[in-house]
Amino acid sequence: MTLEPNIWLWLISFAPLVLLLHLMVLRRWGAAEAGVLGWLVTAVLALTVFRLPLDAVGLASVKGAFESITIIYIVLSAILIYEVANAADAFAPFHDGMRRMFGHPLLQIMAVGWVFAGFLQGVTGFGVPVAVCAPLLIGIGVRPLYAVVIALIGQAWNNTFGTLGAAWVGLQQVTTLTPAESATTAWQTAVLIAVVVVAGGLMICWLYGGFRGIREGLVAVGVISLAQGGVTVALATWDATFSGFAAGLVALVAVAGLARLPMYRRPSRVENSRLLVPERGPDTGGATTAPVTQPGSGDGAAGTRHVRSTTAAPATADAGPTGSSTSMSFNTAFVPYYTLLVVTCLVMLVPPLNDLLSRPSVGLGFPSVETGLGFVTGSSTWTFEYVTHAGTLLLVTAIASYVFYRRRGHLTGGAWRGILSNTVEKSVAPTIAVITLVGMATVMQASGQATVLATMVAAWTGGVYLLLAPIVGMFGTFITGSNMSSNLLFGNFQQATAQAGGLSTSAVLSAQTGGGAVGSAIAPSKILLGTTTAGITGEEGRVVRILLPFAIGVTLLLGAITATLS
Template sequence: MQTPDVNLWNWLLAVAPIATVLVLMVGFRWGGTRAGPAGWLVAMLLAWLRFGAGLELLWVSQLRGVLLTLFVIYIIWSAMALYRVVDEAGALAAVGAGISRLTADRTLQLLLIAWIFCSFVQGVAGFGVGLAISTPLLIGLGFSPVLALSAVAIGHSWAVNFGSMGSSFLTLIAQSGLTGYALAPWSALLLGVTCLGCGLLVVWIDRGWASVRQAWPALLIIGTVMGAVQAGLAVIGLWNLAGFGAGLAGLGVAALVVRLPRYRSVPRAGAVEEQVAGVQAPVLQAANPGSGGRLVPLWLAVAPYLVLILVVGAAELWPWLNDVLNRVALAADFPEVQTSYGWTTRAGPGRSVSVFGHAGALLLYVAVLFYAVYRLLGFYGPGVTGRIVRKTVRGSLPASYSMLALVGMAMAMDHSGMTYVLARGLSQVAGPFYALVSPFIGLLGAFMTGSNTNSNVVFVPLQQQAAGLLGLDVLAVLGAQTTGGSLGSMIAPAKIIVGAATVGLVDQEGKVL
């Protein structure tokens, strides 16, 4: 397969769509609904005018993008519905009050949810579910929406590779042809180090070094345990349980750490209204106005999230249930397409969307169940159904537009060879220092597709080939690839859009980035 020559000019053209999105979102603070279409237009024009893409190739790439977009927005709409169901009952305020009683320390509250709990959810759930669950909980504690989403995006990223029942790591095995036992040590080592780094950044973005000084004992204890448990499970072959087990161990250790005098005697500073990046956080209230002034008991407030974890776990771990739920799916086979340079995308199926077994479907089941529960128990006021529907639609539509454009951009770049030119250029420039560049190639893949799994699909063959040609340790380079893809999840616009839509940060994704 051939692409245009990998030179500086072609490399700059290949990076132009990504640069367009980043500059508009970060530099000009555009939202995804404007920056996404701009990046898509640049990608389509360059694919056609410079990289040899014909109309059939562009058409196939966009149809694949539509299927992938459906896969993602199923989660967006369902997560938004669950968030509105819970919020209208006043459950988020109850959760915030409960965590306040567990520990009065603001920094530890942030760590508990953004770093530990979200990593635990990532262990069993897939794309964006952890962000959709954890961000509203932090907002209920009084953290601003921008800070809450940023902290959660950073905090969970170390757990992505072995999360989702090990899907990204299993893809690494499949694409490389190497055994999981050979690949696991490097991946586990690098991700163990980044576990501590992610926790450190979570507390630092709150109040800088003051937060770090307060949190370092908890960071060191919990981070070491989570990293060690993940590594232990990974090296003995329990790849699908490594992320889940690490998160579970973190929750257990955190339950002990919060009892330390250091974290019980600090007056709480987070239950007041604050402002970060121009977005205000809601004041922690006793109850939602729509709940008629009644406060939902803590056990009932957290029940939707606990039930969701059980439902997702059952759907993943029980083969018979997984089979039943995934019998009906939206899928399509696509023909082989080729650029005028000879870059070929093979024929095959696109991303299938399970109608009843998708993560979005599981979220929707829980949303419907607890809508009925809260309504039956009298926690809803009049007109609640209309409010939930209106707020769900209003919050989900802009995110859906953004997602369609960004995924379309990524697919056009992939099918025209632009993505390959980007990665190949980095590898050629790096030479003997390629091992230092390899995680950024993994990060690039995750940024474009919103998925470490997809990053491994696209770039593992390239990384493996480059390591062999340069005489580098292939296992170390592949470990860096999947670690970079895992960490890239924190800046992937597709994931940030999921979290932003859930908490009403429409067109404010640039602030989070």
């Protein structure tokens, strides 16, 4: 349907998002509470203003509930991995091992929260990097709130070409590009991704220590950015589906090399970094003690325990509530994540195996719906490839890790009871939040509210649309939680807008998916994955307050670059 610019309809469509941000950012509501009210307001507006039939509102909400299953599955499995590692008391030796490999605390944070998170996004995606890396960052002494923030920043850059190019393939599915246009779009997108890489690295340094943090981390940012962004640019036009994985892999090698530089073997000059739980130094025979914050301790000011640093004897794992006092090496502590990498690479990167395991699936069809205002949402099918799903890969990893730790004597016979109990307890609030937030997004799409928001922005911006095109992509990822979904939702619209305005299609589409990558840092569903596994459920608003200026600033920068390139 063709819409005339209508400020009232736009404001009404924007109201649920304003309410959501108000409740989470200003009122400090958790995502579960805010999501319920946000969905309710969205449904009422769909019924009254957009005249979506009641059964269609219900249908859209049910569709959202089914789409939520894929996210909730990841949440449950990721929590389970954490609980297994925590019960085995694996985070203390992990902390000491990271100190041995990376002497500089900022490089430790970059290695886990930026490089490893980006690599995981290149292979798995779907929120797994946030769910996995937030607890790992806590394990090296990062405050839980900032552990979530850093993991979200660290995975954002690989949200277009990562996960074997899922978002890029989605963009191609809903647009009509010639081979030349596709190559140009891939290259321009890679350039924007390189900008996101640099911005993310600098942001982590700034959070660590302001301008001093940037000075200390500048060399690392340059090298890692060259690996992540440079490889993406070099390979995007050759094989877009492989470039994200390759860039993440090269970055892993690069950060290992950085650890050998003398400048990153010296102590940091940044004192009292906001990212880190303050270290304490009781009389330990010359060794300092580094706190390992347990999830649930908020910013990490309390609820800490201490382990001997690398200047002391090799790390040993203290007896946890369900574990044993058997010593544990760094490699043993990292077994869950080694296992995850091996399982994921086998399933995702071996074509015959991936093809075989992708066949089992379940699906449910949803008919098209039409509102009283003439908005039509086409029919769709929800498909769940449960064997190759990221949640299954995490679940297999959790089970394998439990068996490994049990046989090595790091877990007692009844440890599984506490592990399952804690997993269920921690999953209740995020399950409610995911269902309501995704349901809110599907109702917005079915009623036409999402279309109104994007269409009116295009109509009102006219010749400056190139500057704002990334905002549409960021908005799409914000409401759907996925850059791929954002591309599927707005890719065709972005191309039509570019053609109608005589703009470069390649420039607008690269802005769409580039902005979508940035939007993944503030997507509520991904934030929930982080706060849940970090044990700070209900703090989603604080995460948004930290990341929103970063996301908006980088997105506007991408718009300026897009306008310049075209």
